[in-house]
Amino acid sequence: MLARVRAARVASRWALQRAVVRNQWRDLLDFSDPARLATAAAEEGAVWLLEDLCEVRMLVGPERAWLCAAAQNGHLRATQWLYCRVPDPAGPIPVVDYAAESGNLDLVVWLYAACRERCTGRAMDMAAANGHIHVLRWLRIYDPRGAVCSDRAFLLAAGNGHLAVLDWLNRHFPRRLSPAVFDFAAADRHLHILLYLRKYGIAGDVAKAMAKFALVGNTAVVQWLHDAYRHPIGPELVQIAVQSGDIAAVRWILANQDGCVPQPEPVNKLPPGRVSPPASAIGRTNSVLSRSNSVLSRTNSVLSRTNSIVFNTSVVGTSVVGASVVGSSVVGSTAVASAVGSTVAESVVSTSSRFSTRTASRVKVPASAVYTATVLQRLDMVKLLYKHGAKITAQDAEAAAHGGTLQVVAWMASKAPEAFGQQALEAAATAGNLDVVEFLVVNLRHVRWNLIHAARCAPKKMRARMTWVLTKSAIRRGSRTNMIGRVA
Numbered sequence: 001m002l003a004r005v006r007a008a009r010v011a012s013r014w015a016l017q018r019a020v021v022r023n024q025w026r027d028l029l030d031f032s033d034p035a036r037l038a039t040a041a042a043e044e045g046a047v048w049l050l051e052d053l054c055e056v057r058m059l060v061g062p063e064r065a066w067l068c069a070a071a072q073n074g075h076l077r078a079t080q081w082l083y084c085r086v087p088d089p090a091g092p093i094p095v096v097d098y099a100a101e102s103g104n105l106d107l108v109v110w111l112y113a114a115c116r117e118r119c120t121g122r123a124m125d126m127a128a129a130n131g132h133i134h135v136l137r138w139l140r141i142y143d144p145r146g147a148v149c150s151d152r153a154f155l156l157a158a159g160n161g162h163l164a165v166l167d168w169l170n171r172h173f174p175r176r177l178s179p180a181v182f183d184f185a186a187a188d189r190h191l192h193i194l195l196y197l198r199k200y201g202i203a204g205d206v207a208k209a210m211a212k213f214a215l216v217g218n219t220a221v222v223q224w225l226h227d228a229y230r231h232p233i234g235p236e237l238v239q240i241a242v243q244s245g246d247i248a249a250v251r252w253i254l255a256n257q258d259g260c261v262p263q264p265e266p267v268n269k270l271p272p273g274r275v276s277p278p279a280s281a282i283g284r285t286n287s288v289l290s291r292s293n294s295v296l297s298r299t300n301s302v303l304s305r306t307n308s309i310v311f312n313t314s315v316v317g318t319s320v321v322g323a324s325v326v327g328s329s330v331v332g333s334t335a336v337a338s339a340v341g342s343t344v345a346e347s348v349v350s351t352s353s354r355f356s357t358r359t360a361s362r363v364k365v366p367a368s369a370v371y372t373a374t375v376l377q378r379l380d381m382v383k384l385l386y387k388h389g390a391k392i393t394a395q396d397a398e399a400a401a402h403g404g405t406l407q408v409v410a411w412m413a414s415k416a417p418e419a420f421g422q423q424a425l426e427a428a429a430t431a432g433n434l435d436v437v438e439f440l441v442v443n444l445r446h447v448r449w450n451l452i453h454a455a456r457c458a459p460k461k462m463r464a465r466m467t468w469v470l471t472k473s474a475i476r477r478g479s480r481t482n483m484i485g486r487v488a
Helices: 001-009 013-021 034-042 045-054 066-071 076-083 095-102 105-114 121-129 133-142 151-157 163-172 177-188 191-199 205-215 217-228 235-244 247-255 279-312 318-354 367-375 379-387 394-403 406-415 421-430 432-443 451-459 460-477
Strands: 261-262 358-359
Touching: 034 045, 034 066, 045 076, 066 076, 066 095, 076 095, 076 105, 076 279, 095 105, 095 121, 105 133, 121 133, 121 151, 151 163, 151 177, 163 191, 163 217, 177 191, 177 205, 177 247, 191 217, 205 217, 205 235, 217 247, 235 247, 247 379, 318 379, 367 379, 367 394, 394 406, 394 421, 406 432, 421 432, 421 451, 432 460
Parallel strands: none
Antiparallel strands: 261 358
């Protein structure tokens, strides 16, 4: 009924105005439901139509819903006309709240000056949601009691990407930023909001944020989140990147799968309440290590002097033997000192490793990632996942056969021929992929195909042709050599 009015409101309002001038607007409108037509006229600000509906069409009178609709869309003249004629303009939600939502400051000022309207917290929330910072400033100055901001304003401003509004709210209502603001900004991928929250140390669900940006292939933001918040790259992120279809994103995530993962506190024999070795133990360890180093340096000096004596002396016999004995004793003491030093170093390393709270973890490629890439018929992505250790299963082979891309089926059959069986053949026959059916029957000789059942799986329109292809392939199978090894 209101299709013509809505079309005129959205696309060509000037045509409706021209029809009014020519007195032809009655032919364009449907008056079977005047109440709904009046609501549409209030949303569009058509005062002339409201006057005709209230006077000529004998309606009861303007309703408050029309007034709220006009104020919500920012029509000053229509709001003024309706406000003077509505019997009771007051309601649970003041009209000025709807005016603040529209961002028309002149309408807000008129309601405050002429109608004595006062706003509520909803006015601040909706103005922040739509990015009307000029309305927020005016309400803050001229109605400080009513202009009370709630946490919803922060969430809506961050979710809609209004950085100026969020900064203004943070300056006038401090300590209201929460992890939920981070989540709302990450839900719509507003990077500038995330950078702003990073300055204040606000972090929410980083995993969901990385997933949102990985879904659109934005690896730069994923890398920034990974480096800024030290969050690991899990298998679910690989799956999401495969769903996005961006091979560059998948390649980057697979190449940067090592991340720092917080680990539980180690079990040690320290007194309760301490999370690090005592300072006295560290001091004793350092002193033992320094004494070992000094002994080792003195032993090296003695050994060098002994070698000089041995090589400079001309006495043969007891002197040489004595020098050899001295050398052997010195070498033994050197080995003991080295052993002491290495033992102390190992103890220090083991002590430091015991009290480390972070360790690297290797992310595995999920099995569902190969299936998703196969459904998308992305051979390059399947090759990349296979290179990083992913396995080709029977479910992946069935999806490849149903997809109908012969190149994908041939490559997967060359890498995992055992994954292709009767189910893959039936999937190809169900989809009507004649070339895939012929390839499977001719090249995969290790499978005993049930060709009759495969022919019955084909659509009725293609069943005769499928039977002919299966028969021809069965005949060629006996004379043609296996081509799986030659598939690139």
